[in-house]
Amino acid sequence: MxxxxxxxxxxxxxxxxxxxxxxxxxxxxxxxxxxxxxxxxxxxxxxxxxxxxxxxxxxxxxxxxxxxxxxxxxxxxxxxxxxxxxxxxxxxxxxxxxxxxxxxxxxxxxxxxxxxxxxxxxxxxxxxxxxxxxxxxxxxxxxxDELIKREVAYRDRLETIxxxxxxxxxxxxxxxPPSSPEYSRLMREKIELEAGLLNGGWGPRVNGRKLELGDSGQAVVALRNRLISMGYLPRTASQTYDEALEMAVRKFQEMHGLEVDGTAGEGTLEQINVSMERRLQSVLVAMERERWINHEKGDRHIWVNLTDFTARIVDNDVVTFQTRSVIGANDADRQSPEFSDVMEFMVINPSWYVPRSIMTKEYLPQLQRNPNAVRHLEITDRRGRVVNRANVDFTQFTRRNFPFSMRQPPSRSNALGLVKFMFPNQYNIYLHDTPAKNLFSRETRAYSHGCIRLNDPFDFAYELLALQEVDPEGFFQAKLGTGRENRVDLEQPVPVHLVYRTAFTDALGNLQFRRDVYGRDARVWQALAREGVAISAVQG
Known part of the structure; x- marks a missing residue:
């Protein structure tokens, strides 16, 4: 107009x-x-x-x-x-x-x-x-989505006018508008994707289930052409899956959170075939999400992108520490929520106080079948006294009237591992260690009951303690060596942001994408579309 x-x-x-x-x-x-x-x-x-x-x-x-x-x-x-x-x-x-x-x-x-x-x-x-x-x-x-617990900071309307x-x-x-560099970069990527749509998108889809080094044929040519259009491969006439194409696939995999092996397997091809229109939708959703969190995030803050399965410590917009994470499983009652809070302390050698939902849904049925089940957990009464299982008829209880609590004492096999990081919240979500280290090697890491498990929790703790301890590692290890539960307050509490971004930019400004693991961004896009947000040029 x-x-x-x-x-x-x-x-x-x-x-x-x-x-x-x-x-x-x-x-x-x-x-x-x-x-x-x-x-x-x-x-x-x-x-x-x-x-x-x-x-x-x-x-x-x-x-x-x-x-x-x-x-x-x-x-x-x-x-x-x-x-x-x-x-x-x-x-x-x-x-x-x-x-x-x-x-x-x-x-x-x-x-x-x-x-x-x-x-x-x-x-x-x-x-x-x-x-x-x-x-x-x-x-x-x-x-x-009811698990988007984001509290948006709305500006007072009277003050605005x-x-x-x-x-x-x-x-x-x-x-x-948001003044964050991320918002500006997303706006730029939006413009570029819109221009790409008008020019025909990324070209034909790539057929096939697996393409790898040494392969040739029409599918390889289609893969080559699509990666050229996407900017991952310089223009070439090669019709074979050569080292240059393998390197382009590796770069694509890295930019999409996939296992980086240089082979275009089924999962990689699925992501390569995602249309430019859908990628643009993800960018538009990310812009809306950036508006939801349009406030100071903290000079030092913790940024957990659920779709990326990572947790980062950010100092003055620079990522100073990063580790892999495991998030809540893709079940209705186990997905990790999105919200912001403030980390106040860590607990070294933590006890695990079993959430009531897990206790009554998972453990009560086991105890009803066998009172000696889950022996690694203590059962305690309302006064905190350990209950003798032999004296309890668990079959008389239901999820509603189960009168006990359950606790796993500190140990290396504790469900929380050896350290947990607390930002007290009504959702009972926190970051913690885990003995199940094998899960961190997987490409998709959605397995927990909702909390965020960290691959490198000790290093994470050292980084947090570095602002208040001359020897953060020595301090931590001394507390750990006692075997006793120790609370360590952070002298400078750190804001924590649990976010969900299927489109985001990295430190170099490159646009990255992730799978919509919980389907939330699809729901956000549908809601935006109902409000009139539309993509005018629709091509592949």
Whole structure:
């Protein structure tokens, strides 16, 4: 849509007269002008009455406008804001949501004070809508998926319009979207993918179940051409699976979180054949997710991307430590939730206090069949006393009335391993060690009951302790060597962000993709599509 710059041709609210013909009349008919101003203010009051924040804003300024009039500031506000609305698609926002054609028509047709009052309030309403959308997202995360526990920081609407009225319009509007480097890079990738779609996408799909070094044929040619289009392989005429193609496959695998072996097996080919349209959808979802977390993440913070199966410590936007992770299994009651909190302490040689859901769903049936089952766990009563299993008839209990607790004392076989990292939260989720080290070698690592298991928990602890201990490793090992449960507080608590990104950029700005392990991003995209977000060019 082309941009129309709007110049108001009637009165402004300082009673300056804008047309020479009206000047003479105004000197004779001040009562008529006063009536116009009164009519305008009445129209503003009536239009704003349906919105408590707008009603309060205009009431505080005696129902004077901020958009109407031909003074330079009002013109700048109108034209700057309308230009911004004309570019909402750059942020992956649906232009129809703001109905700019309707507001342009209202501006053109506003001949009376009543019409001008209505368009005044409509512009303010659109400003608040756009500000909320571009700053905090157009979806309510928990309405999309109940395990997206993200608490979005919404800006106060009344403060927003008050600050806009007092600020330079361009400066204010430019500051609304997320300022993170990730958001800017995702916007750039969005533009490139859209251009690629218009040029035909990545070409034909690659057929076959497995292609490897030395192979030749049409499938190899299709793989070669698709990787060239994707930018993983320089242009070549080779029709065999040579070392250059193997290296391109390795790079693709690395950028998509796959096992890096240089062989285009079934899993790799599946990801290579994902369409450019679907990849663009993932980027648009990632932009919406970045708006949900549009606040300071912490100079030092922990970033756990569930789809990437990694946990990172980030200092001033630089990843200073990274380890593989295992996340919750893809069952309805075991998936890891998404939320942010603050890590306050770690526990060395932890006891595992079995969550009630696991205790009653998994262990109670075993105890009912055999009271001596799960002997590695202590059964305790309400006072914390160990219960003699031989004196208990477990068959009399159900999930609802099971009266005991269960605990695994510290040991190397403890389900939590030898250290856990606590950010107390209502979901009972934390990061911890595990004796099941074999799971970290797998490509997809969704096996836990919801908590995040770390492949290198000791090194993770050393990195956290480095800010408060001269010898973090020695300090940790001394506590570990006691065999007793030890709580170590972090002198500087660290924000923790459990996120879910199937599209993200790395430190070099390269776009990476991951599988939608829980199907959440598919649900986010469906919700965005219902709100009007669309991809106009649809090709492979």
């Amino acid at each position: 082309g941009m129309m710059f709007v110049h108001w041709r009637f009165f402004d609210l300082n009673l300056r007269i804008l047309a020479p013909a009206i000047v003479a009349v105004s000197l004779i008919l001040p009562t008529a002008i006063a009536a116009q101003v009164t009519a305008f203010r009445q129209a503003v009051a009536e239009a704003a009455a349906r919105d408590d924040d707008l009603a309060a804003f205009y009431r505080d300024r005696n129902f004077e406008g901020i958009w109407t009039g031909s003074d330079e500031q009002a013109q700048e506000r109108r034209n700057t804001f309308l230009t911004v609305l004309d570019g909402t698609d750059a942020h992956g926002l649906p232009p129809e949501r703001y109905n700019t054609s309707n507001v342009m028509a209202m501006l053109r047709e506003a001949r009376t004070p009543e019409q001008q009052g209505k368009v005044e309030v409509e512009l303010s309403r659109l400003l608040l809508q756009y500000a909320r959308d571009v700053q905090s997202g157009i979806l309510v995360p928990g309405n999309v 008050e600050e806009f009225a007092a600020a330079n319009a361009g400066t204010f509007l430019r500051a609304l």
